[in-house]
Amino acid sequence: SDAGAEIVDVTIQNLEKNINQIGQTLTMYEVVRGLAEYLKASGSGVRFEDLIAQVTASGMGERLKQLMEGEAVSEDVYTHAITTIRPAIQQSYANVFSENNIQALLFPATLLQPNKISELGTSTIRGKKTSYLLASSHNVQPASIGGSPGLTVAAGLTGSGLPAAIGFxxxxxxxxxxxxxxxxxxKIRPIMPSPVLAV
Incomplete structure (x- = not known):
């Protein structure tokens, strides 16, 4: 507020429910199919399975493998997601901006503070076991799915010296x-010291 901004607490109706309904559907239908098709068309010689094997640092490799081996999303389920649930998310966002006369939503970029790569796994959030991958992507899903612009900006360092961020x-x-x-x-954020990197 010292910089001339006013912070308003808001609630976005049905957002969590809609994101939970559509997030995995889009990933299973678009990402898994799209990556495989892209790699085949690129002529790179890299197979989807090779890519999964290489993407391990973020935990994404195991998640993609689970999605690929899971039950395929039907055309009907996907069509419902993008013609019904996605527009509902877009409308929820449009409503919260117009009804509260705000220019941006501000939120923690992730559900958890950053972990070291060696500490990735699952955590308990709101009583549910949650993978680090989901915890790190959860808060940015609404804009990504709904087509709104989203921005992640460094906010400082955690007590353990790892960088944390806020989302807009x-x-x-x-x-x-x-x-x-x-x-x-x-411009108004306190100067951030560089994180200490192990060599």
Whole structure:
């Protein structure tokens, strides 16, 4: 508020429910199919299975493998997701911006503080076991799925010296305004020391 911004607490109706319904459906249908098709068309010689084997640092490899081996998403389920649930998410976002007269949503970029790569696994969040991959992507899913601009900006270091971030989401089409907000935040953010990196 010292920089001229007003912070307003808001609630986005049905957002969590809708994201939970659509997130895995889109991943299973679009990412798994899209990556395999892209790799085949690129002529790189890299197979989808090879890519999964190489993507291990973030825990994504195991998650993609689970998705690939899981039950395929039907065309009907996918069509329902993108024609019904996705528009509902977009409407929820549009409503929260217009009804509260706000320019951006501000939130922790992740559900958990950052971990060392060697500490990735699952954590208990709100009584549910949650993979680190899901915890790190959960808060940025609404903008990604709904097509709104989203921005993640470094906020400081945790007590363990790892970088943490905050997220900004804006209404559809507000990309330049959101970038300006992020740049304004960076100007008032305390100077961040560099994290200590093990050699």
């Amino acid at each position: 989401d804006g209404p559809i089409g507000s990309d330049r305004d959101l970038l300006a907000i992020g740049m304004a935040y960076e």
